[in-house]
Amino acid sequence: MEPRISIITLGVQSLTESYNFYHHGLGFETSGTPKDGILFFKTTGCCLALYPYQQLAEDALLEASTKPSFSGITLAHNTHSEEQVEQILKQAELAGAKIIKPAQTTSWGGYHGYFTDLDGYLWEIAYGAMWQFNPDGSLLIK
Known part of the structure; x- marks a missing residue:
């Protein structure tokens, strides 16, 4: 596979x-x-x-x-800045999402927050200065 x-x-x-x-x-x-x-x-x-x-x-x-209330899975969207984390969480909330964890500094040196969509699927919106992106916007994994 x-x-x-x-x-x-x-x-x-x-x-x-x-x-x-x-x-x-x-x-x-x-x-x-x-x-x-x-x-x-x-x-x-x-x-x-x-x-x-x-x-x-x-x-x-x-x-x-x-x-189940928590399936053990999160969907993640990585951003290019802390400001984008804030913007996307606000956008999601305006669309009907529930903010689970407001944007804040993480233990690993990044910045993130969580929301659930209308069916309770958990999304993490996160920024990390250490992350790099491919030209198509996908996360570069080395």
């Missing part, structure tokens, strides 16, 4: 509300609409997809009766 993640799919309760959050609220680009039954958002590195939670569980042959 090649070390690559092609798509991250989030199971959502309302495709329409999540579409509005990610597309209109956060500005993620897509050519799809909720009527398509699944949404694919253009991101650098991999694709973010939204699919109805119940249908995603059924597709994987799993029980979808409850969702």
Whole structure:
């Protein structure tokens, strides 16, 4: 297997509300609409997809009766400055996100904060002076 993640799919309760959050609220680009039954958002590195939670569980042959409050997974967006961390957290909050951890200095020398989207998926918005980026905006991993 090649070390690559092609798509991250989030199971959502309302495709329409999540579409509005990610597309209109956060500005993620897509050519799809909720009527398509699944949404694919253009991101650098991999694709973010939204699919109805119940249908995603059924597709994987799993029980979808409850969702854990914390799955042990975070999605991260790395920025070029501390100011961008603040701006993105505010943008997410205005779009309906819940701020879990306001932006602050980290123990590892960076600056970050966390929010959850409409379905409780945890996003970290982080800046680190030590990080470098590829020309396409993806994080450079050496």
